[in-house]
Amino acid sequence: MTELRQRTSMKWRVHPEDVLPLWVAEMDVRLAPAVAEALHRAIDAGDTGYPVGTAYAEAFSAFAADRWSWSNLEVSRTAIVPDVMMGVVEVLRLVTSPGDAVVVNSPVYAPFYAFVTHDGRQIVEAPLGQDLRVSLDSLEESFLRIRQQGRKAAYLLSNPHNPTGTVHTMAELTAVAELAGKYDVRVVSDEIHAPLVLPGAQFIPYLSVPGSENAFAVMSASKAWNLAGLKAALAVAGPDAAADLARMPEEVSHGPSHLGLIAHTAALRDGQDWLNALIQGLDSNRTLLRQLLAKHLPEAGYKEPEGTYLAWLDCRYLESESQDSPSGLGVVTDVAGPTKMFLEEARVALSSGHVFGSGGAGHVRLNFATSQAILTEAIERMGRVHPLR
Numbered sequence: 001m002t003e004l005r006q007r008t009s010m011k012w013r014v015h016p017e018d019v020l021p022l023w024v025a026e027m028d029v030r031l032a033p034a035v036a037e038a039l040h041r042a043i044d045a046g047d048t049g050y051p052v053g054t055a056y057a058e059a060f061s062a063f064a065a066d067r068w069s070w071s072n073l074e075v076s077r078t079a080i081v082p083d084v085m086m087g088v089v090e091v092l093r094l095v096t097s098p099g100d101a102v103v104v105n106s107p108v109y110a111p112f113y114a115f116v117t118h119d120g121r122q123i124v125e126a127p128l129g130q131d132l133r134v135s136l137d138s139l140e141e142s143f144l145r146i147r148q149q150g151r152k153a154a155y156l157l158s159n160p161h162n163p164t165g166t167v168h169t170m171a172e173l174t175a176v177a178e179l180a181g182k183y184d185v186r187v188v189s190d191e192i193h194a195p196l197v198l199p200g201a202q203f204i205p206y207l208s209v210p211g212s213e214n215a216f217a218v219m220s221a222s223k224a225w226n227l228a229g230l231k232a233a234l235a236v237a238g239p240d241a242a243a244d245l246a247r248m249p250e251e252v253s254h255g256p257s258h259l260g261l262i263a264h265t266a267a268l269r270d271g272q273d274w275l276n277a278l279i280q281g282l283d284s285n286r287t288l289l290r291q292l293l294a295k296h297l298p299e300a301g302y303k304e305p306e307g308t309y310l311a312w313l314d315c316r317y318l319e320s321e322s323q324d325s326p327s328g329l330g331v332v333t334d335v336a337g338p339t340k341m342f343l344e345e346a347r348v349a350l351s352s353g354h355v356f357g358s359g360g361a362g363h364v365r366l367n368f369a370t371s372q373a374i375l376t377e378a379i380e381r382m383g384r385v386h387p388l389r
Contacts, residue, residue, distance in 0.1 A: 001371075001373075001374065004028055005017060009026060009228075009229060010024055010026070011023070011024050011026040014349075015343075015349045018347050019343065019347045019348065019349050020347065020348045020349065020374055020377060020378045020381070021349045022348060022349060022350055022366050022367045022368070022370065022374075022375075022378055023349045023350050023351045023365075023367060024351070024367070025162075025223060025228070025309075025310065025367060026226065026228060026367075026369075027226045027278075027309065027367075027369035027370075028369060028370040028371060028374070029226055029278065029369070031225075031226070032225055032266075032267055032270075032271040032274035032275075033274065034266045034267065034269070034270035034271045034274065035225060035227070035263050035266045035267050035271060037266070038262050038263060038265075038266035038270075039259060039262065039263055039266075042258075042259060042262050047258070047262075048258060048259065049258055050254075050258060051080065051232075051253075051256055051257070051258040051260075051261045054075050054078075055261070055265050056080060056232060056234065056261050056264055056265045056268075057073075057075040057078040057080070057234055058075055059264075059265045059268035059269045060073060060078075060219060060221075060234055060268055061073040061074070061075055062268070062269070063195075063268040063269075063272075064205065066272075067195065067203075067272075068194075068203055068204070068205055068208070070205045070207075070208045072207075072208070073205075073207070073236060076242070077236060077237045077238075077239070077241075077242045077245065078234050078235065078236050078237075078245075079234070079235045079245055079248050079252070079253065080232065080233070080234060080235075080253050080256050080261070081218065081233050081234065081235050081252055081253070081255065081256065082231050082232075082233065082252070082255030082256050083220065083222065083231050083232070083233050083255075083256075084190055084192045084218045084219070084220050084222065084233045085111050085115050085190075086233075086252075086255060087218040087233050087234070087235045088112075088115065088156065088188055088190060088218050089115050089116075089119055090235065090248055090249075090252050091188050091216045091218065091235055091245075091248075092116065092119070092121065092154055092156070092188060093119070094244045094245065094247055094248060095152075095154055095186040095188075095216075095244060096121055096152055096153075096154050096186075097152065098119075098120030098121065099120065099121070099122065099151075100121055100122070100151060100152045100153065100154070101121070101122050101123075101124045101146045101151050101152070101153040101154075102116045102121045102122065102123055102124065102153070102154050102155070102156050103124045103125075103126050103139070103142050103143065103146070103153060103154070103155045103156065103185070104116075104123060104124075104125060104126070104155075104156050104158075104357070105125075105126055105127065105128050105134055105135075105138075105139070105157070105158065105161065106125040106126075106127050106128065106356065106357030106358040106359050106360070107127075107128070107163060107164070107312075107353060107356035107357050107358065107359045107360035107363070108158050108161070108162065108163075108356055108357055109158055109162040109163065109190070109356065110351075110355040110356055110357075112156055112158070112190075112357075113355075113357060116156070121154075123357075124142050124145075124146060124153070125142070125357060125358050126138040126139045126141070126142040127358055127359055128161075128164070128166075128359065131303075132161075132164040132166050132303055132312070133166055133168075133172065134161075134166075134168065134172055134176065136172075136175050136176070136179065139155075139176065139179055140179050140183075143155075143179060143180075143182075143183035143185050144183065146183075146185075147183050147184070153183070153185045153186075154185060154186045154187070154188055155176075155180060155185050155186070155187045155188070156188050156190065157176070157187055157188065157189045157190065157206060158190050159173075159189045159190065159191050159194070159203075159204075159206055160191075160193045160194065160196070160197060160203065160306070160307035160308055162193060162308060162310060163310050163312045163351070163353075163356055163360075163365040164303070164305065164310075164312045165304075165305020165306055165307050165308045165310055165311065165312065166305070166306060166307075167197050167201040167202070167203060167306040167307040168204060169204065170204050170209065173204055173206055173209045173212075174209050174210060174211065176206075176209075177206075177209050177210065177211030177212050177215075178211055180211070180215070181211050186214060186215065186216075186241075187206065187212065187215035187216070188215070188216045188217075188218065189205075189206035189207070189215065189216065189217040189218070190217075190218055191205065191206070191217050191218065191219045192218070192219065192220050192222060192223050192233075193223050193224075193307055193308045194219060194224075195221070195223075195224035195275060196223060196224050196279070196282070196307055196308050196309060197279075197306065197307040198279060198282060198283050198286060198305070198306060198307055199279075199283050200306060201306035201307055203307065205217065207236060207238050212238050213238040213239050213240040213241070214238055214240040214241045215238045215241060216235060216236065216237055216238065216241055216244075216245070217235075217236045218233060218234070218235050218236070219233065219234050219236060220232065220233035220234065220264065221263075221264040221267040221268055221271075222264070223308075224267070224275055224278070225263075225264075225267040225271055225274075225275070227260070227263050227264060227267065230257060230259055230260035230263045230264070231255065231256055231257045231260045232256040232257060232260035232261045232263070232264045233256070235248070282309050282368070282369060284372070285309075285368045285369070285370075285372060285375060286304060286305065286311075286368065288372055288375060288376070289311055289366075289368050289375060289379070290302070290304060292375070292376060292379035292380070293313075293379060295383070296379050296380055296382065296383025297313075297379065297382055297383050299317040300313045300314060300315055300317065301313065301314025301315075301316075302314070309367060309368055309369035310365055310366070310367060310368075311365070311366040311367075311368055312353075312363060312364075312365055312366075313363060313364050313365075313366060314362065314363050315338035315353075315362060315363060315364055316338075316362035316363075318337065318338050318341060318362075318385075318386070319337060319338075319362055336352040336354055337362070338350075338352075338353075338362060338363070338364050339351070339352035339353070339364050340352075341385055342364065342382055342385055345384075345385045346378075346381035346382045346384065346385045347381065348378045348381050348382055350364040350365060350366050351364065351365035351366075351367075352364065352365075353365065366378075
């Protein structure tokens with residue numbers, strides 16, 4: 001804990017020192033040796049200039065072929081972008097115009113809302129099903145309604161899904177591609193968590209699915225190797241979208257950091273053993289989290305994530321308990337109630353579910369990529385929080 005508190009990034013500096021931070025998507029790990037060595041070599045050589053070349057795309061292509069048997073990530077159909085969300089915005093600009101619709105599966109990664117609306121597009125929600133998986137009925141209803149209005153649409157897919165940790169299956173993604181083709185909707189798949197699929201599930205790159213030829217994916221080594229502060233990502237076009245990607249403004253490629261490209265390339269080329277060990281650790285933490293919740297927070301609704309290091313907890317029991325209070329105080333009444341309560345009374349920082357869109361209120365997102373000691377203490381603290389105590 002003392003070593004972690006020396007970090008100056010957002011996770012460990014936003015809240016006071018008595019708060020356990022399990023909120024923003026940073027992991028409490030040290031850099032993969034291959035990444036650290038590549039960065040040290042660059043610093044020692046003064047190699048801190050402008051990025052150039054296709055080494056990052058080549059490394060990702062080889063990684064995808066080895067990891068996911070995806071052999072058609074062609075370097076010629078890629079573009080470097082500053083990070084995944086900026087890449088998403090730039091790709092959406094290629095296939096939509098201001099006022100067009102962008103469909104998302106709520107609850108979903110909060111920046112989808114901010115980045116898309118700030119760029120003049122309109123978010124249309126196609127809520128997840130009760131099982132926290134993509135509802136094809138909801139998706140088709142949204143596509144149909146938009147097309148009946150005479151508007152263009154894109155579909156921004158979170159694959160794997162953040163915040164639920166759902167990993168979409170081949171059958172689900174194939175059905176998505178069929179609906180997108182039927183309603184002439186362009187798909188943009190955010191695959192930043194792709195390398196972080198846990199045992200029991202299999203990641204399917206959207207662009208490997210039949211019918212995805214005119215779609216895009218935006219990918220990065222950022223989440224899997226904890227490189228958020230070293231900016232670099234890739235936009236990848238399907239075969240029928242290559243001409244669209246070629247229209248991306250040249251200045252977009254100036255955004256990634258040269259050191260970021262070096263770090264991400266090293267991670268993909270030489271960091272798979274480290275990644276395998278990380279996934280084993282995350283799987284152990286996933287199991288521990290299930291056990292801790294059963295013991296200390298049995299009232300919370302929880303479905304184990306299949307990927308990512310994020311857990312989605314239904315804490316609406318806190319709201320119902322407060323409403324049943326004879327005093328009528330209604331302790332948990334605002335949309336961020338559970339998060340606020342856990343922060344103020346347990347000194348545990350979580351991400352509030354309401355920022356993830358419809359269906360998120362009363363939920364919290366918990367980052368379990370930390371030590372088992374910190375995770376255990378956090379859940380024990382949270383278990384002591386009840387509005388009537």
